[in-house]
Amino acid sequence: MGLLFATSPLLVVTIGALLLMLAEAFTEKTNKGDLALGTAVVMFAGAATSIAVWMVGPETLEGAGALAPYLLADRFTMFLAFVICLGGAMAALLAGGYMPEHGIDRGEFYPLLMFSSVGAMMLAAAGDLLSLFIGLETMSLGVYAMTGFRRGSRRSTEAAMKYFLLGSFASAVLLYGGALLYGATGHTDLVGIGQSIQAGLATLPLVIVGLMLVLVGLVFKVSAVPFHMWTPDAYEGAPTPATTFMAVAVKSAAFAMMLRVLLLSFGDGDSASWGAGWPPVLAGLAVLTMTVANLIAGRQESVKRMLAYSSIAHAGYLLIGVVATIRQNAHEAEAAVLFYLLAYTASTAGAFGALILCGRKGIEATSYEDLAGVGKRHPGAALAFSLFLLSLAGVPPTAGFFGKFYIFRAAIFGGGGLYWLVVLGLLNSVVGAYYYLRVIVYMYMREPAPGAPIAVPMRSGYVAFALLACALLVLALGIFPASSLDLALHAPVHG
Numbered sequence: 001m002g003l004l005f006a007t008s009p010l011l012v013v014t015i016g017a018l019l020l021m022l023a024e025a026f027t028e029k030t031n032k033g034d035l036a037l038g039t040a041v042v043m044f045a046g047a048a049t050s051i052a053v054w055m056v057g058p059e060t061l062e063g064a065g066a067l068a069p070y071l072l073a074d075r076f077t078m079f080l081a082f083v084i085c086l087g088g089a090m091a092a093l094l095a096g097g098y099m100p101e102h103g104i105d106r107g108e109f110y111p112l113l114m115f116s117s118v119g120a121m122m123l124a125a126a127g128d129l130l131s132l133f134i135g136l137e138t139m140s141l142g143v144y145a146m147t148g149f150r151r152g153s154r155r156s157t158e159a160a161m162k163y164f165l166l167g168s169f170a171s172a173v174l175l176y177g178g179a180l181l182y183g184a185t186g187h188t189d190l191v192g193i194g195q196s197i198q199a200g201l202a203t204l205p206l207v208i209v210g211l212m213l214v215l216v217g218l219v220f221k222v223s224a225v226p227f228h229m230w231t232p233d234a235y236e237g238a239p240t241p242a243t244t245f246m247a248v249a250v251k252s253a254a255f256a257m258m259l260r261v262l263l264l265s266f267g268d269g270d271s272a273s274w275g276a277g278w279p280p281v282l283a284g285l286a287v288l289t290m291t292v293a294n295l296i297a298g299r300q301e302s303v304k305r306m307l308a309y310s311s312i313a314h315a316g317y318l319l320i321g322v323v324a325t326i327r328q329n330a331h332e333a334e335a336a337v338l339f340y341l342l343a344y345t346a347s348t349a350g351a352f353g354a355l356i357l358c359g360r361k362g363i364e365a366t367s368y369e370d371l372a373g374v375g376k377r378h379p380g381a382a383l384a385f386s387l388f389l390l391s392l393a394g395v396p397p398t399a400g401f402f403g404k405f406y407i408f409r410a411a412i413f414g415g416g417g418l419y420w421l422v423v424l425g426l427l428n429s430v431v432g433a434y435y436y437l438r439v440i441v442y443m444y445m446r447e448p449a450p451g452a453p454i455a456v457p458m459r460s461g462y463v464a465f466a467l468l469a470c471a472l473l474v475l476a477l478g479i480f481p482a483s484s485l486d487l488a489l490h491a492p493v494h495g
Contacts, residue, residue, distance in 0.1 A: 006064035006073035009050040009081040010121050013088075016042030024107035030106055036096025036462060039110040043089035043117065050081040054487075068126035075491040076338075080124035080256045083342050087248035088117040090349035094356055095241035097460025102361045104150055104239060113245060114379075116142030120253035127264070129178040129188045132257060136174070143250060146242035147234050159217035159237025166220070166230045174217025180210035181265070198268040208410035211266060215278060216260050218261065221254035222315045225289040235308035243304070244352040247311045248345040254339060255318055259334065261327060263493045270296035272326045282321045283421055290316030290428040298435045301367050306435055307351060310392060313432055314344055317407055320421055324411040327418075335488035336406035342484060343399035343477050347391040350470030353463055354385035359460040368442045368455040375444040378457035382443045384467045392472050394429050401478030404429060406485060 004011070020038050054075060058064050064073045069076075126132035134276030144167065148160025177415060182188050184206035185196035196202045220227040235243045262278060271277045290313050297309035297438055318340055324333035333394035358374050358381050359365035365374070375382040391400035408425060411418040 002061035002063040003066045003073075005056070006053060006058050006061050007067070007071070008053060009046045009078070009085065010071075010118065010125070012049050013042060013085065013114055013121065016045070017111050017118065020114070024055075024111070030202060035107055035110045036092050036099070039114060040089045040096070040462075042114065043085045043092060046117075046121075047082045047085035047089065050078045050085065054078045054082075069191060070131040071122065071125045072127040073125065076256075076259075076493055077121075077125040079338055079488060079491040080252060080341075081121050082184040083252045083338075083345055084117055084120045084124065084249045086342075087252065087345045087349060088113060088120075088245065090345075090353070091241045091245035091249070092456070093462045093466035094244055094349075095239070096462035097458065098239060098241050098356050098463070101458055101460070102150075102164040102239070104443050106149075109146065109149060109239075110244075112142040112145050113242075116140075116146070116245065117249060119489035120249050123253040124256035124260075126257070126260065127190050129182070129190070129193075132261075133171075133175055133178065134255070135253075136171060139250065140171065141243070143246055146245065147238040149239050149242060151236075153237065155233075156237040156239075159233045161168075161218040163230045163234040170217050170220035170227070171364060173213050173220075177210045177213025177215075177217060180206050182214065184210060190260060192266040194267060197266070197271060207271075211271065212277065214261060215281060218254070218258045219282075219285055222251060222258060222318070223312050224285050224315050224319060225292045225312065228293070228312050229290070232305050232308040232313055235311070236302060240304070240352055240356050244349050247307075247348045247352065251311065251315065252341045252345060255322070255337060259320060259325070259337065259493050261380055262322065263330075263334075274326070274474055277326075279323050279326050282319050283418070286316045286319035286323065286421065287424050288316075289313065289319065290425060294428050294431040294435075298431065298438075300435070301369075303368060303371065303439060304366060306439075307348070307355070308437070310432070311348065313428065314348075314392070316428070317404060318344075319427055320411050320418070320425055321407040323421065324418060327410075329410060329413060331489060331492055332353060332406075332413075333410035335485055335491070336403075336410045338488040338491060339477075339481070339485050340403035342488075343391070343403035343474070346470045346477065347388050347398070347400050350384060350467055350474065351389035351392060353467045353470065354381050356390060356458070357381040357460070357463050357467065358385070358457055360456050368438065369449065371439060371442045372448045373443070374448040374457070380464075381457055381467075384471055385443065386432050386440050387471055387474060389436040390437055391478070393433045395433075397478040399474045399481070402478060402481035402485075407448050408482075 058073045119135045122135030144164045150156035184203040185191045185193045223231040293309045293312035300306040321337040391398035394400045394404045409423045
C-alpha cells in the first residue's frame with residue numbers, strides 16, 4: 001500500500017488517460033468539452049494526490065522506495081508532480097475553449113496531453129538513465145504530435161517536423177552520453193555514477209565526453225541558446241494550448257531532469273568545480289540565453305513568438321539558479337529553482353490563456369496591432385494579460401518578482417557570490433520588461449488602425465476559469481511567497 005500511495009500521482013494520471021482514451025474511442029458522440037473537463041479533473045486529481053503524499057511524507061511510507069533507483073518517490077518528485085499536473089490542467093482547460101473555437105477539436109489531443117504529462121512526471125522522478133530516457137521519450141512523442149495537431153497548417157507541420165528531427169537528435173546525443181557514462185562507471189543509476197566518479201573508479205576521458213554529451217541533451221530540452229532553434233517555430237506553429245503545455249510542463253520536467261543528473265551524478269568536487277566542471281559552461285549559457293532571447297524578443301511582431309523567446313529568456317534565469325547549487329547554500333538554490341518553476345507555470349499559462357481569450361477564429365490576436373484597444377473591448381482579458389505580463393517581467397508584488405529575487409539571492413549569498421551573473425540577470429530583466437510593457441501599451445493606449453482587421457474576443461468558461469486560477473496563484477505566490485519557498489526548501493534533490 002505504501003508503494004501504491006507513493007506513486008499515486010503517476011498512477012492517477014496514467015489510469016485517467018487510459019479511461020478517457022477508451023471513452024473517446026468507444027463512445028460515438030463524445031462531447032469534446034467533456035474530454036477537456038475530464039482531462040483537467042484528472043490532472044487536478046494528480047496534483048491533489050501529490051499534495052496528499054507530501055503531507056503524509058513519502059519518506060515515512062513503507063515500501064515507497066521499492067522502485068528506486070528507477071523512480072524516486074521523494075518530496076522533490078512530489079513538488080514537481082504538482083507543478084506538472086497544474087500546468088497540464090491549465091493546458092487542458094485552455095484547449096476546452098480553443099479547440100472548438102478553431103475547428104480542431106479532436107479527441108486524441110487530450111490523451112496525448114495526459115500521456116505526455118505521465119512522461120514528464122517520470123522524468124522528474126527518474127533516478128536512473130534508463131527510466132529517464134523512457135520518461136523523456138514518452139513526454140516528447142506526445143508533444144511532437146500536439147505540435148503538428150493543426151493538420152491543415154503548413155506552419156504547424158513544419159514546426160512539428162523541425163521539433164521532431166532536432167528533438168530526436170538531442171535525445172540520441174543524451175542517450176549516447178549515458179552509454180559512455182555506463183561504460184566509464186559500470187552504473188546506470190545516477191547515484192551510482194556519482195559515487196563511482198567521486199571514488200576515482202571511473203574512466204576519466206569517457207566521463208568527460210559523456211558529461212559533455214549529456215549537457216548538450218539537457219540544454220536542448222530546456223531550450224537554452226544556442227540549442228533553442230526549435231522553440232520559436234514550435235511554439236508559434238502549435239495550437240496555443242499545446243504551446244502552453246510545452247512552455248510550462250515540459251520546461252519544468254526538463255529542469256527537474258537537469259537538477260537530478262548534475263547534482264546526483266556530477267556533484268563531486270571536480271565535476272562541479274568552477275575551474276574544470278560544468279558550472280562555468282552553464283553560467284556562459286545562462287548569459288547567452290538571457291541576452292540573445294531578450295534582444296530577439298524585443299524585435300518580434302508576433303505576440304506568440306515573443307512569448308516563445310520570453311520562455312527561452314526565463315530558461316536563462318533558471319540556469320543561474322542551477323549554477324548557484326554548487327555554492328554553500330545549495331539547498332536554497334535548489335528551492336529557488338523550484339519556486340521559480342511554480343511561479344513561471346502560473347504566469348506563462350495565464351499569459352497564453354489571455355492571448356487565446358483576446359481573439360476568435362479568423363480574427364485572432366497574434367500581433368501587437370491585433371491587441372490595440374483590447375483594454376476597451378475586453379477589459380477582463382486585458383487586465384488578466386497585464387497581470388501575467390507584469391509577473392513575467394518580475395514586477396512586485398507578483399510571483400515572478402519573488403521567483404527572480406530568490407534566484408538572484410541564492411547566487412549572491414552562496415559564498416564566493418556570483419555577483420557578475422546576477423548583475424547581467426538584472427540588466428536582462430530590464431531589457432525584458434520592454435517587450436512585456438509594449439503589449440500593455442498596445443492594449444490600453446493604442447487604437448486599431450483605420451480599416452485594419454480587429455481581433456474580436458472569444459467567450460469560454462474553460463479559459464476564464466483557467467485565467468482566474470492562474471491569477472489567484474500569481475497573486476498568492478506574490479503576497480505570501482515565504483510559505484511556498486519553505487515547501488521547496490523541504491524538497492531537496494538528494495531526497
